[in-house]
Amino acid sequence: MKVTLQxxxxxxxxxxxxxxxxxxxxxxxxxxxADGQLVGLLGPSGCGKSTMLNLLSGLQKPTGGKIxxxxxxxxxxxxxxxxxxxxxxxxxxxxxxxxKQNITFxxxxxxxxxxxxxxxMNSMALxxxxxxxxxxxxxxKPGELSGGQQQRxxxxxxxxxxxxxxxxxxxxxxxxxxxxxxxxxxxxxxxxSTGITTVFVTHDQEEAMSISxxxxxxxxGVLQQVGxxxxxxxxxxxxxxxxxxxxxPVNTFDGYVKDGGLYIGExxxxxxxxxxxxxxxxxxxxEGFEINPxxxxxxxxxxxxxxxxxxxxxxTHEFSxxxxxxxxxxxxxxxxxxxxxxxxxxxxxxxCIFRKDTDERIFF
Amino acid sequence: xxNNDLKGWLYLLxxxxxxGVFLVYPLIDVFIYSFxxxxxxxSGTYSGVGGFNFAYVLRDPYFLQALKNTLILVVIxxxxxxxxxxxxxxGLSSIKALKNLFQTVYFLPYVTNTxxxxxxxxxxxxxxPYTNGFVNIVLGFFGVAPIDFIGGPYWAKMLVLCLYxxxxxxxxxxxxxxxxxxxxxxxxxxxxxxxxxSRWRVFTKITLPMISPTVFYLIITGFIGAFKAYSDAVALxxxxxxASEMNTxxxxxxxxxYGNSGGYPSFASAAAVILFVxxxxxxxxNLLVSKKHVHY
Numbered sequence: 001m002k003v004t005l006q007x008x009x010x011x012x013x014x015x016x017x018x019x020x021x022x023x024x025x026x027x028x029x030x031x032x033x034a035d036g037q038l039v040g041l042l043g044p045s046g047c048g049k050s051t052m053l054n055l056l057s058g059l060q061k062p063t064g065g066k067i068x069x070x071x072x073x074x075x076x077x078x079x080x081x082x083x084x085x086x087x088x089x090x091x092x093x094x095x096x097x098x099x100k101q102n103i104t105f106x107x108x109x110x111x112x113x114x115x116x117x118x119x120x121m122n123s124m125a126l127x128x129x130x131x132x133x134x135x136x137x138x139x140x141k142p143g144e145l146s147g148g149q150q151q152r153x154x155x156x157x158x159x160x161x162x163x164x165x166x167x168x169x170x171x172x173x174x175x176x177x178x179x180x181x182x183x184x185x186x187x188x189x190x191x192x193s194t195g196i197t198t199v200f201v202t203h204d205q206e207e208a209m210s211i212s213x214x215x216x217x218x219x220x221g222v223l224q225q226v227g228x229x230x231x232x233x234x235x236x237x238x239x240x241x242x243x244x245x246x247x248x249p250v251n252t253f254d255g256y257v258k259d260g261g262l263y264i265g266e267x268x269x270x271x272x273x274x275x276x277x278x279x280x281x282x283x284x285x286x287e288g289f290e291i292n293p294x295x296x297x298x299x300x301x302x303x304x305x306x307x308x309x310x311x312x313x314x315x316t317h318e319f320s321x322x323x324x325x326x327x328x329x330x331x332x333x334x335x336x337x338x339x340x341x342x343x344x345x346x347x348x349x350x351x352c353i354f355r356k357d358t359d360e361r362i363f364f
Numbered sequence: 365x366x367n368n369d370l371k372g373w374l375y376l377l378x379x380x381x382x383x384g385v386f387l388v389y390p391l392i393d394v395f396i397y398s399f400x401x402x403x404x405x406x407s408g409t410y411s412g413v414g415g416f417n418f419a420y421v422l423r424d425p426y427f428l429q430a431l432k433n434t435l436i437l438v439v440i441x442x443x444x445x446x447x448x449x450x451x452x453x454x455g456l457s458s459i460k461a462l463k464n465l466f467q468t469v470y471f472l473p474y475v476t477n478t479x480x481x482x483x484x485x486x487x488x489x490x491x492x493p494y495t496n497g498f499v500n501i502v503l504g505f506f507g508v509a510p511i512d513f514i515g516g517p518y519w520a521k522m523l524v525l526c527l528y529x530x531x532x533x534x535x536x537x538x539x540x541x542x543x544x545x546x547x548x549x550x551x552x553x554x555x556x557x558x559x560x561x562s563r564w565r566v567f568t569k570i571t572l573p574m575i576s577p578t579v580f581y582l583i584i585t586g587f588i589g590a591f592k593a594y595s596d597a598v599a600l601x602x603x604x605x606x607a608s609e610m611n612t613x614x615x616x617x618x619x620x621x622y623g624n625s626g627g628y629p630s631f632a633s634a635a636a637v638i639l640f641v642x643x644x645x646x647x648x649x650n651l652l653v654s655k656k657h658v659h660y
Binding site for chain 1: 425549551552554555556557559560561563565569570573574612659
């Protein structure tokens, strides 16, 4: 199902009377999500991601704007009429019901002509349970399951009613690191096999990038960028997106453009022909460095971290925003790194510059 | 370790002394009295040991009347007051405006003196030479002949006693239940909402199981409280409850000890032991039933 958001806005009224302005949790969102996509809604905590999800599910009403499902305006529809499946961050499994009863719960709600027979419900529940591989746990209570199993039950309960859209709120946040890797593959698999348009919320960019068809980056309720993960990573629209995506994070520096060259301090790092002179923020991905003793860009080595396949040179630079500059280079270069200074070539396609005054990306 | 043990017992000592002197010792004493025939407080003597006290009490028409009254009271007021309190609590939990006002209003009977409440019921129900009572006046509008609720037929008196009891016990239940309902994590309601669950199903499938331990607590204490009813009957029908056929088991025990027919501690003790056995049995049944229906 195609999801369209038009000028979607949610403002929470302020509690104190002195502050008349409320909190803008979602600010003028315009997005189109194609049918059958797995979408990662990404942003730091408190940026309005969960509000977004609640707006999509219908648990909250937007202050302004519209939500369209396949072109139908659902903005004022209550959740039960939208056909949404929602997996809560804490799963919200009913503790007094067995796994099977939890999964059939949404089906039992159907009345009138949609009413299902016991057999139909059982077979649908079993189908959903098989999809998430919990068919052997049907008679247990949620309290007797591990976190990962509870997660699967919650997903089964959300998909058993064949929703038009599946929403997952921080689906991996309550799992340990190993299970997280496994579960995110699982979510991808379940989404592929059901073909349900799925939106999941996360603050973990790695999680979002690894499985999403599309990622939506937001900050303080404002849409920052929408795109395929690799596109957004390679071409961040602003400094925030550049910083937010990627592990280890991007290295950022104070720089300026002068006479068709990009400078960090006194060092001319790259050519920037045709760019007018201005102060810029320079973002260089860790993999955007190459050791070259003839180069101009000089860092002071702090330490070298060996990771097997490649090494990470942790160094310092006067104009870096962060105390440390992290560069990742092939491990065959490990002998080129010595105490003291190291000189790098900077790869142009791994470098982005943003105007200091407007945060506007400058292409060069 | 040894020292710690000593300290622990020291801390427990006040409670142990008080409970021992005022609870455990009298309990045992009552049990002994109940088997001593014709015990006399003044002289401390008795004529024999055996089950005569029980046989007498169980054949005493006053006791049987009291037993019947108490059972009717229990069977009607415990389910009715719990169900009503549940209804009111759910209502209170789903309104926003004036919630605090209503909570206070519903709690008022709890902080009101039993006899003061009795006075209110007198105004509502009692016939005097000047008026038939408020309820009769209202019933009169519908063409119902005046009923003497306080001194009239048995069913009318029982109705007033049940209403009175329900009215007195409901506030506490409401307070406890609203607290329990408020502590249910709202995320379950959101989950139910997304799945389009009807309000009735939300109540029976989510709210009720989630607060079942509290409901169960109220039912158990409700049963025990109703079996111990006495002051309510006194407030409505005066102290001579045998004459008005409105006595309760506790009232019977009191009468046997101090009332007009007083001075029979052995019979009183036997009645007390019978009451204890009934309450114990009912509570055990409750516990057994709850295992199936209460979700902790």
